[in-house]
Amino acid sequence: MADRVTAEADRLAAALDAAGSGSGGDVVSLQVADVTESGRVNLQLGTGELLLEVPCPDSYRDRAAGDWVAVRMSSRPVVLWRLGDDPADSEADRMQAAAQQAFRDLQVVRAATYGTGAPAGTGWQAASAVYMRKVDGKLELYFQVGDASDPSPGTPAVPTSKPAVINPTASGTWRGGRPDDYASSPVQGDWTGRGNRRGGWFYGSAIQSACAGKTVASMRVAFTRKAGAGSNGKRPLHLYLHSHSSPPSGQLNLGDGPEDLLRLSAGAKGTATLPASWRAALASGSAKGIAIYASGRTDYMAVTGGTLTITFS
Known part of the structure; x- marks a missing residue:
């Protein structure tokens, strides 16, 4: 066990030297080789070796191989932040795509009620026939009316099936x-x-x-x-x-x-x-x-x- 700990310490010391850092906690730029299952990263050193399972701050989101990051090199290296362009544009695109998917997941019909008499309130139209179908797991209704006094909204395009x-x-x-x-x-x-x-x-x-x-x-x-x-x-x-x-x-x-x-x-x-x-x-x-x-x-x-x-x- 002692031999293994010593060997690991020697390996880390060599890694710190290769990255141009001493034991004082210098900040260096390294490239992410991979993101691990735990959410940490493996970092590529100039010698071809890897620093494994280096922790990252919560602010470092959408971690990916190829990222350049600032790393505090010490006996326990840690990623400080990602280097590069402002991710605001890509983040906006991702959020818009998520919002569109959430909208698709909503039921098409806002409310469905029934009774033995006419409905209360304004804007109702009598339907002589009702048609329905299911598209991508969601219900679509069509009401055939004698006089469309209030024009119907347009029929939305059939959405692409969910992944x-x-x-x-x-x-x-x-x-x-x-x-x-x-x-x-x-x-x-x-x-x-x-x-x-x-x-x-x-x-x-x-x-x-x-x-x-x-x-x-x-x-x-x-x-x-x-x-x-x-x-x-x-x-x-x-x-x-x-x-x-x-x-x-x-x-x-x-x-x-x-x-x-x-x-x-x-x-x-x-x-x-x-x-x-x-x-x-x-x-x-x-x-x-x-x-x-x-x-x-x-x-x-x-x-x-x-x-x-x-x-x-």
């Missing part, structure tokens, strides 16, 4: 043609020389059901790389499709791939945008889920997540 968020029903790792019970999450590569591992996420028929009758605009899959598995530096996830709706008892067979759509450092989270051919295969059901596979130690890692977000046009 579908699909969580995997299962996940796992396979080695040697069978499930690897020693792995608690999907793994790619081989760290011990006992054989390459492949991991997979399974969704049943949920993806195909969510896409039925709709035009898919994009599919994104969120992943988190577990710390303590493989080297700390950024490594690619080698992604594949597979055709299993649930975990197989034998080999996890790989489909199209590999696609290296995402690189993550230890403990980092990120999102991979799937290519058009992959989203078409998943939407049609010819592919069922996502897998990872690598050979050897270089890109060895354990990965969690697998939540799929589908947007429509």
Whole structure:
């Protein structure tokens, strides 16, 4: 234990020297390599090494890989603020998009009441027929009237379907043609020389059901790389499709791939945008889920997540 603590202290001292800082808490500019699952960041040093899990202030919002930040370097480094342009414009766009989505989620009809007599109040018109339909889960009503003394408001355009968020029903790792019970999450590569591992996420028929009758605009899959598995530096996830709706008892067979759509450092989270051919295969059901596979130690890692977000046009 003492040796490990000493080694970590030596590593941090070397990192501080590489960043041009002593132990007095100098402020330096560093680039974010990744954002971790805890909301902290991994920072890139000039030596190629990383400072892992550096805490950030609450004011540092929308953290992303590639950000430049001011960091107080000491025995416990901390991010002070993000460097760069004023985020007011992008923040306004994001808030407007959120407001539009909230408005869409409201019910179209303000109130619906009934009774045996005519309604009280002014502005009512008698309807000879009532029509209704459901669009994107919301009710639309149309009243046929004999005399439209008060013109009807215009019919709003049919909105784009809300994004579908699909969580995997299962996940796992396979080695040697069978499930690897020693792995608690999907793994790619081989760290011990006992054989390459492949991991997979399974969704049943949920993806195909969510896409039925709709035009898919994009599919994104969120992943988190577990710390303590493989080297700390950024490594690619080698992604594949597979055709299993649930975990197989034998080999996890790989489909199209590999696609290296995402690189993550230890403990980092990120999102991979799937290519058009992959989203078409998943939407049609010819592919069922996502897998990872690598050979050897270089890109060895354990990965969690697998939540799929589908947007429509």
